[in-house]
Amino acid sequence: MAQPTWSARRVTAALVVMVVVVVVLAVAGGSWAQLSPSFYSFSCPGVFNAVKRGMQSAIAREKRIGASIVRLFFHDCFVQGCDASLLLDDTASFTGEKTANPNNGSVRGFEVIDAIKSAVETICPGVVSCADILAIAARDSVAILGGPSWDVKVGRRDSRTASLSGANNNIPPPTSGLANLTSLFAAQGLSQKDMVALSGSHTIGQARCTNFRAHIYNETNIDSGFAMRRQSGCPRNSGSGDNNLAPLDLQTPTVFENNYYKNLVVKKGLLHSDQELFNGGATDALVQSYISSQSTFFADFVTGMIKMGDITPLTGSNGEIRKNCRRIN
Numbered sequence: 001m002a003q004p005t006w007s008a009r010r011v012t013a014a015l016v017v018m019v020v021v022v023v024v025l026a027v028a029g030g031s032w033a034q035l036s037p038s039f040y041s042f043s044c045p046g047v048f049n050a051v052k053r054g055m056q057s058a059i060a061r062e063k064r065i066g067a068s069i070v071r072l073f074f075h076d077c078f079v080q081g082c083d084a085s086l087l088l089d090d091t092a093s094f095t096g097e098k099t100a101n102p103n104n105g106s107v108r109g110f111e112v113i114d115a116i117k118s119a120v121e122t123i124c125p126g127v128v129s130c131a132d133i134l135a136i137a138a139r140d141s142v143a144i145l146g147g148p149s150w151d152v153k154v155g156r157r158d159s160r161t162a163s164l165s166g167a168n169n170n171i172p173p174p175t176s177g178l179a180n181l182t183s184l185f186a187a188q189g190l191s192q193k194d195m196v197a198l199s200g201s202h203t204i205g206q207a208r209c210t211n212f213r214a215h216i217y218n219e220t221n222i223d224s225g226f227a228m229r230r231q232s233g234c235p236r237n238s239g240s241g242d243n244n245l246a247p248l249d250l251q252t253p254t255v256f257e258n259n260y261y262k263n264l265v266v267k268k269g270l271l272h273s274d275q276e277l278f279n280g281g282a283t284d285a286l287v288q289s290y291i292s293s294q295s296t297f298f299a300d301f302v303t304g305m306i307k308m309g310d311i312t313p314l315t316g317s318n319g320e321i322r323k324n325c326r327r328i329n
């Protein structure tokens, strides 16, 4: 058989180049992109250490900040997915999520994320998204406070948009009943079990009087001694003491374990929504199982955190890698 002619070779070479270009575009375009723990193995191998150091020093200064960072991750992921939309500041021409009802006067920890972001920018500029930094920081917070650890999948990119209405509509208010809690999690692809396990985050952190006032004054599914104790730090009439704090877990609010569930079975849940998880309904048995087995709680919590971290990420060439987590580039 004759050797291929030069023109046949050129055609073959051109075809190979075209196939390569198409594959590269498809991967970069995000159609095949997936989150993976090794996403930064070559581009920024130091990112995990940098985030951990940042969380260790922040928690050494104030233990509650670990809880605040875990909550930031939840409130980010429930609005357009885990895309750091929550981190964007409002400007004259841009309305973000920070003034939404569940966030206004309540979310905290942005300075910690800023500090970690600048540390990460020093070692690998322009590579790591704010969305991934928040996901890793939430994992580290849980682990540092005594909870489980897990491999965090990364490769998310940052949004160029935010949604105030999404924050108001998707994040459950503390007045929610079990059915509403379940349906708001289902809307994000999370099961009722994920919801109960992730609510175990309330084994750390604090809540403001305005969010538990009705539960401690007006409801009956609460231990009366506990209600009285909380009333002493939370005046009955709204307007006064709205921002007074109480621990979500009355026993150990800076340790991540299963005490949250132990409180629920003795009717010492601080929020109405907390007590809904143990109030004669479908989730009572799960609460009991997390009391009998902390390792079951930890395993289900990790499953829930990984699922929550997978909510509609921006990948490939979608979104951007923000230089500053508070504004789009």
Ligand code: HEM
Pocket (backbone or CB within 6 Å): 064, 066, 067, 068, 069, 070, 071, 074, 105, 106, 107, 108, 172, 173, 174, 175, 176, 181, 195, 198, 199, 201, 202, 204, 205, 206, 207, 208, 209, 211, 248, 271, 273
């Ligand atoms: C199930 C529905 C949930 C409701 C109704 C709810 C509601 C609340 C409320 C009202 C507060 C107190 C905020 C304040 O008063 O300033 C709070 C705090 C907190 N939430 Fe939730 N939450 C829910 C689920 C979750 C989930 C899924 C996570 C994390 C995976 C989470 C993590 C936290 C943490 C750690 C705090 C304490 C934050 C701090 O001390 O700064 N919550 N939550």
Ligand SMILES: *[C@@H]1O[C@H](CO)[C@@H](O)[C@H](O)[C@H]1NC(C)=O
Pocket (backbone or CB within 6 Å): 099, 100, 104, 105
């Ligand atoms: C947010 O809270 C501040 C005070 O903490 C208040 O002045 C402002 O009206 C609130 N904004 C919204 C949109 O609720």
Ligand SMILES: *[C@@H]1O[C@H](CO)[C@@H](O)[C@H](O)[C@H]1NC(C)=O
Pocket (backbone or CB within 6 Å): 213, 214, 215, 217, 218, 236, 237
């Ligand atoms: C308790 O319920 C009554 C009657 O619905 C209401 O007027 C009052 O504002 C509620 N108080 C609190 C602290 O929620």
Ligand SMILES: CC(=O)N[C@H]1CO[C@H](CO)[C@@H](O)[C@@H]1O
Pocket (backbone or CB within 6 Å): 179, 180, 183, 184
């Ligand atoms: C967001 C959500 O699911 N809201 C529902 C809460 O429950 C009431 C009835 O109990 C529904 O009317 C709401 O639509």
